[in-house]
Amino acid sequence: MILVFCELKDGQLRKPSAEALSEGRRLADASGKQLGALFVGASCAGAADAAKYGADVILTAEGGTLASYSSDAFAQVVADAVKAKGATVLLAAATAVGKDVAPRAAARLAAGYASDATALSIVDGKLQAVRPVYAGKAFATTSFASAFQVATTRPNVFPAAEKAGAGAVEALAAPTGDFKAVVKEILAKAGGKVDLSEANVIVSGGRGMKDGANFKLLEEFADAIGGVVGASRAAVDAGWGLPHSMQVGQTGKVVSPTLYIACGISGAIQHIAGMSGSKFIVAINKDPEAPIFKLASYGIVGDLFEVVPELTKAAKAMGIGSN
Amino acid sequence: MKILVALKQVPDTESRIKVAADGRSLDPADVKWITSPYDEYALEEAIRIKEAKGAEVVALSVGTDAAKDVLKNALALGADTAVLLKGDGQGDAFAVAQMIAAYVKDKGFDLILCGNKGLGGDNAAMGPMLAELLGVGQANVVVKLELGEGTFSAERETDGGSELVVGALPAVITAQKGLNEPRYASLKGIMAAKKKTIEELDAAPAVAGAQVSALALPPERPAGRKLEGEPAAQAQALLQALKDEAKVF
Ligand SMILES: Cc1cc2nc3c(=O)[nH]c(=O)nc-3n(C[C@@H](O)[C@H](O)[C@H](O)COP(=O)(O)OP(=O)(O)OC[C@H]3O[C@@H](n4cnc5c(N)ncnc54)[C@H](O)[C@@H]3O)c2cc1C
Ligand SMILES: Cc1cc2nc3c(=O)[nH]c(=O)nc-3n(C[C@H](O)[C@H](O)[C@H](O)COP(=O)(O)OP(=O)(O)OC[C@H]3O[C@@H](n4cnc5c(N)ncnc54)[C@H](O)[C@@H]3O)c2cc1C
Numbered sequence: 001m002i003l004v005f006c007e008l009k010d011g012q013l014r015k016p017s018a019e020a021l022s023e024g025r026r027l028a029d030a031s032g033k034q035l036g037a038l039f040v041g042a043s044c045a046g047a048a049d050a051a052k053y054g055a056d057v058i059l060t061a062e063g064g065t066l067a068s069y070s071s072d073a074f075a076q077v078v079a080d081a082v083k084a085k086g087a088t089v090l091l092a093a094a095t096a097v098g099k100d101v102a103p104r105a106a107a108r109l110a111a112g113y114a115s116d117a118t119a120l121s122i123v124d125g126k127l128q129a130v131r132p133v134y135a136g137k138a139f140a141t142t143s144f145a146s147a148f149q150v151a152t153t154r155p156n157v158f159p160a161a162e163k164a165g166a167g168a169v170e171a172l173a174a175p176t177g178d179f180k181a182v183v184k185e186i187l188a189k190a191g192g193k194v195d196l197s198e199a200n201v202i203v204s205g206g207r208g209m210k211d212g213a214n215f216k217l218l219e220e221f222a223d224a225i226g227g228v229v230g231a232s233r234a235a236v237d238a239g240w241g242l243p244h245s246m247q248v249g250q251t252g253k254v255v256s257p258t259l260y261i262a263c264g265i266s267g268a269i270q271h272i273a274g275m276s277g278s279k280f281i282v283a284i285n286k287d288p289e290a291p292i293f294k295l296a297s298y299g300i301v302g303d304l305f306e307v308v309p310e311l312t313k314a315a316k317a318m319g320i321g322s323n
Numbered sequence: 324m325k326i327l328v329a330l331k332q333v334p335d336t337e338s339r340i341k342v343a344a345d346g347r348s349l350d351p352a353d354v355k356w357i358t359s360p361y362d363e364y365a366l367e368e369a370i371r372i373k374e375a376k377g378a379e380v381v382a383l384s385v386g387t388d389a390a391k392d393v394l395k396n397a398l399a400l401g402a403d404t405a406v407l408l409k410g411d412g413q414g415d416a417f418a419v420a421q422m423i424a425a426y427v428k429d430k431g432f433d434l435i436l437c438g439n440k441g442l443g444g445d446n447a448a449m450g451p452m453l454a455e456l457l458g459v460g461q462a463n464v465v466v467k468l469e470l471g472e473g474t475f476s477a478e479r480e481t482d483g484g485s486e487l488v489v490g491a492l493p494a495v496i497t498a499q500k501g502l503n504e505p506r507y508a509s510l511k512g513i514m515a516a517k518k519k520t521i522e523e524l525d526a527a528p529a530v531a532g533a534q535v536s537a538l539a540l541p542p543e544r545p546a547g548r549k550l551e552g553e554p555a556a557q558a559q560a561l562l563q564a565l566k567d568e569a570k571v572f
Binding site for chain 1 (some may be wrong): 334336337338340342347349360415416417420442443444445446447448450451452453454455456458459460461462463464466475476478479480481482483484485486487488489490491494500501530531532533534535536537538539540541544545547548549550554555557558559561562564565566569571572
């Protein structure tokens with residue numbers, strides 16, 4: 001079996017989990033295996049959604065002890081499920097929780113681990129993962145020697161394709177308390193908008209924005225085209241009141257949207273490290289020599305304070321965000 | 324209080340990346356080696372704890388002789404002692420976790436600080452794997468850490484938000500940008516470090532779970548197109564191209 005650790009948000013399957021499931025379905029078909037979806041938490045209502053993305057079996061570990069996230073508890077549940085179901089491949093989406101629980105579960109299974117995979121395959125009965133390394137300047141193929149193989153899938157890379165599965169639900173026992181570390185409090189929430197790492201369209205601003213208040217221009221444009229706003233480190237560090245959670249790059253978020261629009265960003269390697277996986281890149285910069293243009297599918301040499309408002313206007317006129 | 328800091332030597336981001344003749348490793352010719360930046364936050368945090376409430380700080384790296392540079396720097400910054408676990412430079416995060424776990428066992432460490440990911444390798448795996456092997460709690464991608472009597476409380480970054488993780492010591496904490504502002508080594512520190520020796524030990528035997536079987540440069544991005552004209556025309560042309568050619572909308 002190929003088992004996918006899945007996450008719910010407000011009772012619905014998270015998109016990165018749907019993507020991981022879809023990829024799991026593809027691998028299961030290619031290797032003649034079953035696909036299992038695993039949910040862990042106080043309530044797993046909504047887990048049935050996994051059948052839409054091809055899950056043959058839906059495992060739910062539900063219980064009061066799992067109400068707050070605990071990496072040691074979750075890793076235990078996940079590793080136990082892998083063993084109980086005779087799964088050899090464990091996948092999770094590379095989200096904050098996925099990246100926290102998967103390597104810990106891997107160690108419990110004495111398994112190798114590949115983080116943030118952008119391509120997966122089964123070779124000679126074992127998982128093989130391709131993942132970006134060295135700030136996106138190279139791709140490494142990870143091969144496994146271990147009996148179990150664990151990987152996380154980078155959000156927005158694998159398509160979430162609907163394909164009906166049997167989705168037979170099976171309940172697993174929840175562990176009985178006494179965990180080493182537990183989440184006590186959610187300090188800040190993502191808010192209504194999707195997180196940068198899951199966004200399909202990102203509009204980012206850099207030092208060229210000159211001031212935090214000017215990010216309103218980007219917000220308006222992003223709203224018009226259904227995007228989310230990000231920033232370079234120079235902008236985040238400038239004291240403009242932008243949170244670090246907005247930062248794209250090596251020391252910020254690694255994003256892989258379909259469209260990334262860089263406004264007043266020069267294209268330093270540390271910034272590129274966070275966004276070179278974007279499918280289409282647009283650069284808006286007044287300096288024609290800015291390195292960002294080397295990556296750009298489309299470039300506009302010009303003053304962003306003139307161009308961005310025109311973009312917002314044109315997007316509204318064309319009714320782009322409304323479909 | 325006894326603190327271990329795990330430091331990894333990594334290629335500087337600015338380094339040109341060339342694939343070696345074996346097709347699976349990095350050609351070290353033009354590479355400048357540095358301490359992984361996240362590990363610098365981990366070390367700084369350890370030194371601050373030492374300054375605030377007293378602690379013994381041990382800096383540790385798994386690697387070849389080359390990794391001594393990282394440890395010398397850690398001594399200059401304020402680590403009390405430094406340990407090099409010598410290996411052949413091969414292996415994965417799981418192998419490194421086993422080696423560090425074998426070293427840590429029975430030495431009475433209260434806290435283990437790591438980077439949240441090794442720059443370049445980016446697996447973000449060694450810390451959680453070590454925590455599991457040691458049977459202790461973990462908090463990853465931490466931007467704020469407070470220690471109590473045998474307890475910790477850590478703020479960690481999540482998808483677009485943050486959460487507070489509490490647990491018992493010993494624990495593994497992995498550092499993120501924002502945890503602190505690392506200091507530079509003082510001349511006094513550098514001079515004092517010169518008198519200290521790095522303890523060299525053979526790394527315990529370990530079994531790797533994964534390996535890099537091929538390393539390749541990314542495909543070239545197709546040449547882009549500049550959109551000409553007045554801002555209004557440029558804006559119109561861009562959105563049209565994104566709609567018709569790229570089919571983004
Ligand atoms: C004997 C031996 C020597 C090695 N020497 C090197 C080397 O010189 N350079 C290299 O790039 N890879 C080396 N490796 C590979 C291995 O260290 C990598 O850590 C592993 O492949 C995962 O890399 P990562 O950056 O993705 O780690 P991550 O899991 O992202 O690292 C997370 C954190 O774990 C800690 N950590 C990770 N690796 C080490 C380490 N080697 N020593 C101390 N702390 C560490 C750091 O705090 C780091 O921030 C060696 C492996 C072995 C077994
Ligand atoms: C260890 C390390 C980690 C780092 N991590 C990150 C990271 O995670 N993310 C990150 O982004 N950076 C990171 N950096 C910083 C990085 O090196 C750059 O300094 C940073 O990305 C520059 O941001 P910028 O492009 O916004 O600013 P600049 O490089 O100053 O570029 C501003 C651009 O705006 C243009 N501009 C100015 N005015 C206008 C206008 N009116 N209209 C149009 N264009 C205009 C200019 O031509 C220029 O190209 C890191 C650096 C280090 C050393």
